[in-house]
Amino acid sequence: MEKSKNIFLAMAPHAALAFCVLMPNLSFAQNCPPAFGTSDQTQEQLATQNQVTVTNLAPPADLAVGTEVVLISGYEAASGAPGGTKIKVTINRPGKRVLLILATHENIVWDVEAGPKTRIKGVLVSSYMPPVLRMAKPAPAYQMDLVPAYEPGKVEFVSLQNLLDQKLRIKRIDVVRVRYRLPTDILIASLDPPSPMAVVTVPKVSPAPRKIEFDLLTNQFAAVRWRPDGPVQATSLNGGYLTGGKVARGAGDVLYQIKDDNLVSLDPKTQKTESFDLPPDFPQFSWAMDIAYDSKRDIVSVITLGGEGFFYRFSAKTGKWLDYRSVDNLDVVALTYDPKSDRYLGWETNRKLILISGDGSAMASIPVHDMLPYEVQVFSSTTTNPGHGTTGRLFTLALSGNDVALVAVSRGAVRAIWHFDLVTEKGTLTFRKKP
Numbered sequence: 001m002e003k004s005k006n007i008f009l010a011m012a013p014h015a016a017l018a019f020c021v022l023m024p025n026l027s028f029a030q031n032c033p034p035a036f037g038t039s040d041q042t043q044e045q046l047a048t049q050n051q052v053t054v055t056n057l058a059p060p061a062d063l064a065v066g067t068e069v070v071l072i073s074g075y076e077a078a079s080g081a082p083g084g085t086k087i088k089v090t091i092n093r094p095g096k097r098v099l100l101i102l103a104t105h106e107n108i109v110w111d112v113e114a115g116p117k118t119r120i121k122g123v124l125v126s127s128y129m130p131p132v133l134r135m136a137k138p139a140p141a142y143q144m145d146l147v148p149a150y151e152p153g154k155v156e157f158v159s160l161q162n163l164l165d166q167k168l169r170i171k172r173i174d175v176v177r178v179r180y181r182l183p184t185d186i187l188i189a190s191l192d193p194p195s196p197m198a199v200v201t202v203p204k205v206s207p208a209p210r211k212i213e214f215d216l217l218t219n220q221f222a223a224v225r226w227r228p229d230g231p232v233q234a235t236s237l238n239g240g241y242l243t244g245g246k247v248a249r250g251a252g253d254v255l256y257q258i259k260d261d262n263l264v265s266l267d268p269k270t271q272k273t274e275s276f277d278l279p280p281d282f283p284q285f286s287w288a289m290d291i292a293y294d295s296k297r298d299i300v301s302v303i304t305l306g307g308e309g310f311f312y313r314f315s316a317k318t319g320k321w322l323d324y325r326s327v328d329n330l331d332v333v334a335l336t337y338d339p340k341s342d343r344y345l346g347w348e349t350n351r352k353l354i355l356i357s358g359d360g361s362a363m364a365s366i367p368v369h370d371m372l373p374y375e376v377q378v379f380s381s382t383t384t385n386p387g388h389g390t391t392g393r394l395f396t397l398a399l400s401g402n403d404v405a406l407v408a409v410s411r412g413a414v415r416a417i418w419h420f421d422l423v424t425e426k427g428t429l430t431f432r433k434k435p
Helices: 001-010 013-022 029-031 043-047 157-166
Strands: 067-073 086-091 096-106 109-114 121-128 134-135 139-145 175-180 185-188 212-215 223-227 246-248 255-257 260-264 273-276 288-294 299-304 310-315 320-326 333-338 343-348 350-355 362-367 398-399 402-410 413-421 426-431
Touching: 086 273, 109 121, 121 134, 157 426, 175 185, 212 246, 212 398, 212 402, 246 288, 255 288, 299 333, 333 398, 343 398
Parallel strands: 067 096, 067 175, 086 109, 086 185, 096 121, 109 134, 121 139, 288 333
Antiparallel strands: 212 223, 246 255, 255 260, 260 273, 288 299, 299 310, 310 320, 333 343, 343 350, 350 362, 398 402, 402 413, 413 426
């Protein structure tokens, strides 16, 4: 065998490699050189071939007029790394004008081909990284921030529909190709059968069963009085409403805020600010999401998201931290307190309302996803989709006894309000901002 091994080592490199392929089980095959796969073009090389410039400018409002709308959306390409993240889309609609929408999380090299006499009027592209688009027959291409959808009728799909309606007045999607892992070759040669899921429907607004009132803070921290059907009186705003939360008004209109993972107070009369560090034996804030003021006890409460999540209480009267407790991995992103019922209300990311007692003990968890007449996340395209945007609050909450107001605020404006009855567990859309 030693003689055979010496003969093997004396072979020319190409001959030795061929021998390894033919006789892989021989004992001296361990001396075979490593074998790589065949070479492939890099993403950068691909992008230079027929690359189309994707502009950050907003698409024209009439871009979808007179077109067939084709949506292709998913998380990633099914081919994965070995085949490269390339997807070829062929649109064969002779005599038609097509608006193509490509929305994914992972970055993909889109290779778009138009069939004979098919005109692609425009392409909307969205991905976590800057998109790459190649077309032999270039068409105007626009980058948009769209949450990728994986299934018709689900939260992300409805959110995407509503954003397209708001931006481009797209009421119907003619072709829907959505799945988590998209195939590497997609042919569009015919329209989908009519489906109610592909049509944007305008939700019906109904009166709330009971009138409650609550305050919404502006970006200048002024309080504006609202009811579930709109503001109590017309107000001229400078800068719009607060969307990020993490602010609460205490006694004497003192403002409490979360800044740089610290609780900070601001006295509007003296403009004095004060920061309150956590005791060394308390877990430090990690993803502090919201705060609320307990007016009965003069306590400021903070809820966090990081790790298992914690609920902290701070005495505004003594300036001392009182206690903290784990929230056992409940991802609560919005918080409010109601003196009428002496309890807190939180909004959890999987669309549940969390009731918390005045001392910070968990009381109840109420899923509301199927109890509201209109999908509660259509205005929150931020959201909670990992890697696409940030985890954030979906609503400003208001609680009065058993009456809940879920207020969707984005870009400084109140977009919608739902009333929810904690006893009957019935939801009503009571306000929707006109487009």
